Amino acid sequence: MFFPYVYAAYLYLVLRLIVPLPLHRYTRIGLGLALLLVCQHHMIQRWVFGTMYSPEIPRIFIVALGWLYCSFLLAFLLQLVADLGLLAAWALRRGRAIDGRVTLRLRYATIAAGAVLSAIGVGQAIQVPEVRRVELAIRDLSAGLDGYRMVQLTDMHISRLMHEDWVSAVVERSNALRPDLVVITGDLIDGSPQARARDVAPLADLAARHGVIASLGNHEYYFGAERWARTFEGLGMRVLANRHVTIEHGGGRLTVAGVTDRVAPRFGMEGPDTARALAGAPDAPVILLSHQPIGVDGNAAAGIDVQLSGHTHGGMIRGVDQVVKRANGGYVSGSYRIGGMQLYVSNGTGLWNGFPIRLGVPAEITEFVLRPAP
Template identity: 50%
Template sequence: MLSVVAIVLASYLVLRVVFPLRLPWPVRAGLAVLVYGLALHHRIVARFAGSMASPELPKLVIAALGTGFIALLLTALFVLLLDVVTLMLWALRRRGALATLRGPWLRPGVAVLALLLSAYGTWRAMVVPQVRQIEVPIAGLPQAFDGYRVLQLTDIHASRLLTGDWVAGVVAASNAQQADLIVITGDLVDGSVTARANDVRPLADLRAPDGVIAITGNHEYYGVYRDWMDAFRAMGMAVLENAHVRVERDGAALTIAGVTDPVAARYGQALPDIDAAIAGADPQAPIVLLDHRPVEARENAKRGVVLQLSGHTHGGHIVGMDRLVARANGGFVSGLYPVDGMQLYVSNGAGLWPGFATRIGVPSEITVLTLRRAEV
């Protein structure tokens, strides 16, 4: 289905942008081949160089392919808008405006603008994220945890694009915050344990007084899931698979629970189970839930969770597109949401999948959440 959409997209651009160019036929033919190749590059890479989840190509090649692909999407959107306006003006018989919109270099100019925007988006996707500070009021939070600082990392996506040096930068920025607890809410990596060994190694250097707690996202399953669980635990992380741990301070406690990801169904692994995750938890200890996807927030609130930390959405990647991403995730895409008495925080993520590596108006983040006691 994705290939069909890509072919339709490429054909539209070839007909509306490439063929009308006042260039020699061989040049236009070459541009047409380039457009089709970029539109289908995920399938091509999966066939010859790794997989769609983990393209095993040099960083600059991945960045160039990603920039070209996003440029195609933006060009298609801009040209479609121009064509719709042109059709409206034709219906209204606005001949002067029509002549402008039919100018031979307008659509190629729009393509150049899209390429520049895409290059900017790729650059923003590859920078070490800034720290975002959030205060989260929680009713019934024990006084001992008022001011407790939880650092959330999510969607790190260590890969051939976001390599070990970048991960080391994320770790250094995280450790500098001196948070009480570090949690990682899934999608740590793209690829196999062997392929990513050097890229994930810096994660072993994460430090916090109450440790590092992680859950899985959907991308861990695209590698060898069990191998990754062993690898993360060998790095000193407590990985929660429908389980919880207790964090204590001055005689009070929080329950930190974590669930797996629904994509587990494809790989014969345990499906997410909030009831199993909190079974046996201290009823006096407020529950903080780590759930990679925000979509089940309302159901989780019914189980007594006071704070859910999620990622998965990457904040929607591009301003405007975030509304579409929100619709696919229960209405949640980025930031803090009150949900039926529970607080939900959806992080934009530190990194992103190399197959859609762009951030335009949606910055990456390392999040420090300071818990605050709110009166009931």
């Protein structure tokens, strides 16, 4: 996949970071070629493995490649900030030159800081996430559902990176909450059902009073949504593709609906259709599972009480999350109010191996407690 901005970042780093280094010309050429390979991380995966989403190589190599790629991007951001600082200093000094030793130290500091921050971020990204507790005040919620507890898992991206042991630990932490319901909002996997057979097996142990309900994300469609839906159902989940189910608890009722992902039409399948998902639903509060935080205005107008989404990974890096926010309709992490509807966008439980980093944006297992709205 061709990413023009990646090449722009590469050229910027070569010109501003590598060329000025006081090293032998061939050393600088070698560094430039090495950096070119690093920035082509996704393209190389696609050429070698046929996909950039699920390279079937040992985990240690995925971690190392992820660290190198994230180091490259962080070095670019840090060099950009450093150059802006140098430009401001030059202006304040009224055009007087800045000591070359200062700029050289800044370049070495940029390289070191990018590598160290990347190592920290990758280490945080592959940890088992902590629980984040959120209360949802829902209109017309019956007294019998007051205190009802749901656990949301999303964007686990089960792969050679987020593997069987990690999945088992997530399942154990989820089950320890003793939820009434587990909901999954897509991007559970990266890879085919055959490649991920062992890694997804622990999902069969997810336990909740009213079971596990899932919707699909864009990554399921990349690897065969119909096959994965059957696999998930074989693991004990109810997969909702523009459908709903009714939960009865404590004398009250709750509708849980799920829609397909917006990429579905690219694969000859039905796109997200909230109206169809709610067809025949009883008069009860509605919780909608939608992988991407899209269609929120229409969903609010349709009477949805709560929309649960993921997809953004919370932006992954504090500061960069504001860019991710703009690419997702203004929604990136946490709670939002759209008319009478609450939208919650999870930071995600796991992370895609192509950009495995978290800095200031922790992964989460989200525990919701339902309360009647005042």
